[in-house]
Amino acid sequence: MVLALASASILFRDFLEGLFVVAIGSMLIHAAFRLVTGRTKPYRCPECNKLTSRGYANCRHCGSSITD
Numbered sequence: 001m002v003l004a005l006a007s008a009s010i011l012f013r014d015f016l017e018g019l020f021v022v023a024i025g026s027m028l029i030h031a032a033f034r035l036v037t038g039r040t041k042p043y044r045c046p047e048c049n050k051l052t053s054r055g056y057a058n059c060r061h062c063g064s065s066i067t068d
Contacts, residue, residue, distance in 0.1 A: 045061060046064070047062050048064070054066065
């Protein structure tokens with residue numbers, strides 16, 4: 001009985017791992033597809049023109065203030 005529960009636990013864990021791999025992989029593929037097709041535009045700093053994030057108050061490359 002204990003062996004059966006251990007086997008079921010391992011199968012369930014493997015199933016969850018597989019599910020996470022598929023979910024994360026599909027999110028990455030979808031994000032790449034949106035970037036390639038132009039649906040998602042990368043944000044560039046207005047001062048240094050390097051890629052940065054709108055989530056920061058300042059550009060991580062040149063330190064200039066990022067405003068919308």
